[in-house]
Amino acid sequence: MKCWGLVPARGGSKSIKGKNLVPVAGRPLLDYGVRAAQASGCLERIFCSTDDAQIAARARSLGIEVSERAADLATDDAKVDRVAARFLADLPAAERPDVVVLIQPTSPFLLPEHVRALVDMFARVPQAASVHNVAPVAHNLHAWNQRTVSADGHVAFLFAQERAKARNKQEKPNLCAFGNLIGARAQPLLEGRGFYAEPVYALEIERRWAFDLDGPEDLALATALLASGEVPLPHL
Secondary structure, three states: EEEEEEEEEOOOOOOOOOHHHEOOOOOOOOHHHHHHHHHHOOOEEEEEOOOHHHHHHHHHHHEEEEEOOOOHHHOOOHHHHHHHHHHHHHOOOHHHHOOOEEEEOOOOOOOOOOOOHHHHHHOOOOOOOEEEEEEEEEHHHOOOOEEEEEEOOHHHHOOOHHHHHOOHHHHOOOOOEEEEEEEEHHHHOOOOOOOOOOEEEEOOOOOHHHHOOOOHHHHHHHHHHHHEEEEEEEOO
16 A cells, blocks of 8 residues: 655745744744654655745755645645645556545644554555544533524523533543544545545544644644643654
8 A cells, every 4th residue: 555645835824924834842843744754654755735935945855755736726725635636636647646644734743653553544444535533622622512602792502402411521422623634545535525535434642642733822832832741752
């Protein structure tokens, strides 16, 4: 089974200017996922899909290949599913990988073992069109604790009946959110079925690894977590 990594890293970012290259604990954000993917030892090739010359230069300095992204796929609303499908379609059929693993720079706490586990599941579960990992949802963010707020400020539980029956953590069903990694077989991607193509399977990881670096406050939090040793990254 031929597995490749694809790092989506366009130049534009609204939340943090130049986010993919912004320093996090002294390293460009781009480095974290790339180094984990390289250390996994299970991806034959790793490509950075970008429209930005500085990102491309950094990617090459890390030892990965660059796929120049077309302008129509570098907009705010361009879906990564389309980026991956175009990337595969531009390759000769005989050269395409069996599986594409999406290495997202905004998940800097990715570990090499997360990548290996994902690739291993594709090998163990041949019917899986896509695989992603998940992390348990914190109790205060559980769906049954969530509220809606109307324009006039009125608050209502989103799942009021369920909330009334189960207020304690032990009484609620376990829920998970996206972790830090996803992959899909090439054919479903080419067919436009995306990275969550059915049938989709999941692997659970600890919540601390499922960190999404989105806004400025996340930079400070990521730096603090790394400095404290709470999220050790020995592959760096």
